[in-house]
Amino acid sequence: MISVWWLLRSLFLHTGMSQLRAVTWFEAQTICRENKQSLTVWKNESTNFYWTGFYKKTSHWIKIIDCYNATEIQYGNVNFVELRDSSPQLCQEHCLRKNISLFAVQARKCICLSDGFDYSKSKLDPSNCNYMCSDTTLLSTDCGGETGFNVFLTDTTIINVYSRCLSVECGATPKFTDYSCKFLLSSICSNLVDDWLYSSWTKTKDYCKSTGAYPVGNLTLSNVTMACIEYNLSNTSPGWIGVVKELHNKQDQGQLITYPDQKFITSCMKCRVNYTTQEPQCQYEFCNDNSISEVYCSKNNSVGKYTDTTSEISSTLVTTSGLPIDLKARSTEILLIQIVVPVVLVLLFLSGLIFAVVLYIRRKLSKEKDSKVDTNPSTNDSRIYSNVQPQNSDNYCELQQPYSTSGSTDYSQLQFDS
């Protein structure tokens, strides 16, 4: 019994002192959200790495349609919004919330177009749509122009391509190919001008624009055979088309991020203060990186709930200050529940079993020996056993208490603050 107890005790001490539980960016975000906060935006919270509220998110597929006359686009469309940035991906997000997949961008203006939009009318040469976009990596000069709007189409089809730039091969077996945007491929411009130039996706788009067209974008993504037929494509080597995913730079607003949305969040910013230089060191990292065990939330999130792109524009950044949540408390609670409690139960069961076996053997022996002699050791034994049990539960509390109290103070502090 005593040796079992020591085994148990050393197990407690060992797991109790093991390293802190690491959290992914999503877990850290959830901890803050559950406390009605968002992740910190300060870059000077700790000398150990921690997650900040900054992250990068990919958009849905954006298909380039064309450049259209601004007067025509705006006619009858008074309901445009002014975005925070000139950015096709922000406009896509805004229109998707209204369940509209066709959208037009001119600088910070964003218009969600109705299904009745006439594609064939009032097209302009791409040279009329050369405004720079901010916060983009691929559609960098495609935010309309003085007289034009760039029109795009959203496609939420999930295809098995990891690159943000889509390429297609239309031969005997048509397929969407998966090449990095920097890879040199041939161009498939919508005027189907032949070219023997191999270039990156961005160079391809610029090349097509210089010939008065865009890379073909209005393709069916759910059926590549159909896509090849739509433009009579027969290229037997992969070529770039006008279908891309943009990257957003985003900031946590303390909103619920459901699993399908998590897949679009590709990298998250972690920071630490360099101990020697006292300068913050920040870098984007795979969001499921599990080497981080400190969580800092905003003290007050008066940015409020994330509702609409329009409210996002008007809201300004508030000063936030970090509040560490000691994960030791959480991790130990989890350890106690997940590991230690089952171990205790199993050990208690085993010791009970041993006790029963011992009792059984003794009873068997007692049949051979004098019964009066035998009852004494038996009661003595059960006394040892009952001694072990309170000692056991005492120690359990003693180990749990410091953590759980520190945990509850943390939470009450949080509640008080918010």
Ligand SMILES: *[C@@H]1O[C@H](CO)[C@@H](O)[C@H](O)[C@H]1NC(C)=O
């Ligand atoms: C971080 O820096 C800001 C000013 O730049 C300061 O107000 C804040 O107190 C600092 N936070 C920490 C944890 O040092």
Ligand SMILES: *[C@@H]1O[C@H](CO)[C@@H](O)[C@H](O)[C@H]1NC(C)=O
């Ligand atoms: C755009 O359309 C308006 C009205 O239809 C027309 O007056 C204008 O010349 C057009 N602009 C361009 C650049 O073609």
Ligand SMILES: *[C@@H]1O[C@H](CO)[C@@H](O)[C@H](O)[C@H]1NC(C)=O
């Ligand atoms: C969005 O549009 C599709 C069809 O275009 C429709 O099936 C769906 O119910 C709409 N969703 C919402 C939320 O309006």
Ligand SMILES: *[C@@H]1O[C@H](CO)[C@@H](O)[C@H](O)[C@H]1NC(C)=O
């Ligand atoms: C895009 O494709 C759809 C369906 O294939 C078609 O109805 C529409 O006219 C096309 N738009 C352009 C600009 O080619």
Ligand SMILES: *[C@@H]1O[C@H](CO)[C@@H](O)[C@H](O)[C@H]1NC(C)=O
């Ligand atoms: C894809 O499109 C082609 C041509 O229209 C058609 O024959 C084929 O059945 C389609 N495939 C699927 C899976 O829908």
Ligand SMILES: *[C@@H]1O[C@H](CO)[C@@H](O)[C@H](O)[C@H]1NC(C)=O
């Ligand atoms: C594809 O080829 C057919 C027949 O050759 C032609 O009628 C059609 O207009 C072509 N489509 C495109 C988009 O070039």
Ligand SMILES: *[C@@H]1O[C@H](CO)[C@@H](O)[C@H](O)[C@H]1NC(C)=O
């Ligand atoms: C801190 O900064 C100094 C000087 O830039 C650098 O040499 C050192 O490696 C940094 N420390 C860490 C832990 O990155």
Ligand SMILES: *[C@@H]1O[C@H](CO)[C@@H](O)[C@H](O)[C@H]1NC(C)=O
């Ligand atoms: C936190 O923000 C809310 C508004 O969202 C405000 O009413 C409240 O006073 C703020 N609390 C503190 C402690 O600043």
